[in-house]
Amino acid sequence: MTYPVKNRRLAQWVQEVAALCQPAAVYWCDGSRLEYDRLMAQMAAAGNAIPLPRRPNSFLFRSDPSDVARVEARTFISTSSRDDAGPTNNWVAPDDLKRTMLDLYRGCMAGRTMFVIPFSMGPIGSPIAKIGVEISDSPYVVCNMHIMTRVGTRVLEALGADGQFVPCLHSVGAALAPGQADVSWPCAPMAQKYISHFPEEDLIWSYGSGYGGNALLGKKCFALRIASAMARREGWLAEHMLILRLTSPAGRRYHIAGAFPSACGKTNLAMIQPTLPGWRAECIGDDIAWMKIGPDGRLYAINAEAGFFGVAPGTSNRTNPMAAATVRANTIFTNCALTDDGDVWWEGIGSPAPAHAVDWRGRDWSPGRGEPAAHANARFTAPAAQCPVISPDWERPEGVPIDIFIFGGRRAGVVPLATEAFDWEHGVFLAATASSETTAANIGAVGNLRRDPFAMQPFCGYNMADYFGHWLAMGERLGPHAPRIFYVNWFRKSADGKWLWPGYGENSRVLKWMCERVDAAAEAQATPIGYLPAADALDLGGFAIPAENLTELLRVDRQAWLAELPDIERHLARFGARLPVRMSEQVRRLRERLETDR
Numbered sequence: 001m002t003y004p005v006k007n008r009r010l011a012q013w014v015q016e017v018a019a020l021c022q023p024a025a026v027y028w029c030d031g032s033r034l035e036y037d038r039l040m041a042q043m044a045a046a047g048n049a050i051p052l053p054r055r056p057n058s059f060l061f062r063s064d065p066s067d068v069a070r071v072e073a074r075t076f077i078s079t080s081s082r083d084d085a086g087p088t089n090n091w092v093a094p095d096d097l098k099r100t101m102l103d104l105y106r107g108c109m110a111g112r113t114m115f116v117i118p119f120s121m122g123p124i125g126s127p128i129a130k131i132g133v134e135i136s137d138s139p140y141v142v143c144n145m146h147i148m149t150r151v152g153t154r155v156l157e158a159l160g161a162d163g164q165f166v167p168c169l170h171s172v173g174a175a176l177a178p179g180q181a182d183v184s185w186p187c188a189p190m191a192q193k194y195i196s197h198f199p200e201e202d203l204i205w206s207y208g209s210g211y212g213g214n215a216l217l218g219k220k221c222f223a224l225r226i227a228s229a230m231a232r233r234e235g236w237l238a239e240h241m242l243i244l245r246l247t248s249p250a251g252r253r254y255h256i257a258g259a260f261p262s263a264c265g266k267t268n269l270a271m272i273q274p275t276l277p278g279w280r281a282e283c284i285g286d287d288i289a290w291m292k293i294g295p296d297g298r299l300y301a302i303n304a305e306a307g308f309f310g311v312a313p314g315t316s317n318r319t320n321p322m323a324a325a326t327v328r329a330n331t332i333f334t335n336c337a338l339t340d341d342g343d344v345w346w347e348g349i350g351s352p353a354p355a356h357a358v359d360w361r362g363r364d365w366s367p368g369r370g371e372p373a374a375h376a377n378a379r380f381t382a383p384a385a386q387c388p389v390i391s392p393d394w395e396r397p398e399g400v401p402i403d404i405f406i407f408g409g410r411r412a413g414v415v416p417l418a419t420e421a422f423d424w425e426h427g428v429f430l431a432a433t434a435s436s437e438t439t440a441a442n443i444g445a446v447g448n449l450r451r452d453p454f455a456m457q458p459f460c461g462y463n464m465a466d467y468f469g470h471w472l473a474m475g476e477r478l479g480p481h482a483p484r485i486f487y488v489n490w491f492r493k494s495a496d497g498k499w500l501w502p503g504y505g506e507n508s509r510v511l512k513w514m515c516e517r518v519d520a521a522a523e524a525q526a527t528p529i530g531y532l533p534a535a536d537a538l539d540l541g542g543f544a545i546p547a548e549n550l551t552e553l554l555r556v557d558r559q560a561w562l563a564e565l566p567d568i569e570r571h572l573a574r575f576g577a578r579l580p581v582r583m584s585e586q587v588r589r590l591r592e593r594l595e596t597d598r
């Protein structure tokens with residue numbers, strides 16, 4: 001068989017995979033609108049895509065109830081030495097993992113079409129962008145990839161005869177025997193799901209799941225796990241970060257990159273509508289930032305993606321009007337509920353629950369049922385270009401210069417509203433010890449506290465101790481051009497369980513303080529855990545927040561922090577001798593500051 005591609009390595013790989021997986025047909029994606037429409041029409045005709053008449057060119061899918069989120073327990077970083085994957089990753093030796101997976105892949109696409117999806121992460125031709133090719137037997141994956149990345153012939157042209165690409169092999173793991181009817185969401189049982197990464201050869205093998213980050217391999221697998229390992233080798237950063245531009249009333253621009261664990265409000269912050277008069281925000285990305293040091297020594301970021309794969313529940317005109325507007329057309333919804341008038345609905349959409357709907361599992365639903373109508377990790381896939389506040393510069397090939405890094409998590413207690421790191425090294429420590437209560441974005445218990453360093457715990461493709469070292473080294477290279485580092489917690493609750501801070505657009509008050517800190521124009525007080533906004537440093541104009549809330553939000557509870565130290569120490573101790581000494585030194589200094597009267 002010959003293929004319409006100049007790149008010999010690609011032609012050969014496609015041939016090998018076809019011989020292994022035995023699809024009924026091989027199809028090369030051109031990335032055109034026609035192709036998208038044709039595949040959607042086929043999925044609609046089969047009853048797997050439900051057209052949504054109230055949202056032009058939009059469709060609802062329902063996954064198998066066992067295949068609803070990323071599966072960290074089935075995600076592997078396969079390096080020759082276990083230590084190179086580190087304690088935060090599941091590890092199997094490459095030969096063993098490949099042997100197991102080759103057995104699964106053998107004949108796994110029987111009865112299905114094998115799609116070859118050439119894609120670019122980042123604007124095609126950008127000095128920061130990279131090319132991948134996903135092979136998948138899922139047309140749902142093809143359509144999602146069309147939205148989330150730049151797909152098609154123009155990518156093959158950029159690849160040329162000898163260009164490098166990351167091979168990303170995906171199968172839902174559900175071969176069809178001759179005459180066997182397909183199910184609406186084919187996938188394999190949990191024990192056969194494998195989301196595998198081979199960072200020593202920049203290779204991804206995914207088997208058995210059709211959902212989100214398990215299957216759209218450009219996203220978490222390539223743009224974070226494989227890219228983070230590449231970035232370390234090549235001296236740049238691949239991060240789980242939103243990118244946002246804030247413009248002050250005086251017209252000064254600030255670029256902010258923020259890392260928060262999954263389902264902690266990155267998309268909301270990326271599309272923030274500042275409540276502060278005169279401040280404007282533009283969205284550049286909501287999930288993945290790739291950053292390189294530019295010719296002027298500053299750190300430049302691009303959004304590696306072209307769309308948003310956002311959590312639907314909780315997204316409303318109040319919480320994120322820009323996301324609500326983004327998903328009015330050309331959007332794929334997964335695991336949302338369907339109303340009788342043909343629209344999607346989810347908990348927290350901002351309209352009352354319908355008297356009757358069809359829930360995410362396809363069952364009749366009514367409000368009294370006692371179960372949510374949409375899955376907690378129901379998603380929308382929508383083109384970034386449709387966001388009303390997308391920055392005109394969001395596809396700028398050279399990226400935007402970052403001034404501020406924000407880290408954070410979801411913590412009901414202890415962690416104050418905002419903290420500025422004393423310096424880069426302290427900022428790396430704050431990020432390395434970031435903590436959050438777990439959410440529904442991963443299959444597992446919700447609400448447990450876990451350390452999620454840099455919001456990268458599920459996404460770092462190598463030993464995280466080396467990752468901390470890489471960040472320390474980047475700080476040295478950036479020197480005076482290094483962005484300032486802050487830590488926030490929008491999720492503080494009172495003793496009786498009420499939110500202390502309203503969040504959303506009001507977060508602009510905290511962002512403004514950060515911008516002023518960059519310009520040395522706002523006051524901060526040194527505390528044992530970092531610099532906090534001075535009592536009157538936050539702009540609270542036109543905002544009624546009870547004084548006691550603010551006091552609590554900006555209080556450093558020494559006893560609570562001292563009680564937290566053993567957990568921080570245990571967390572860092574997991575990395576053993578590989579942990580940079582400067583990190584253990586940071587804990588020691590934190591303890592000292594907390595124990596002395598300062």
Ligand code: OXD
Nearest residue numbers: 213262263287309441
């Ligand atoms: C995501 C995630 O889908 O982090 O972005 O889980």
Ligand code: MN
Nearest residue numbers: 240261262287
């Ligand atoms: Mn994410």
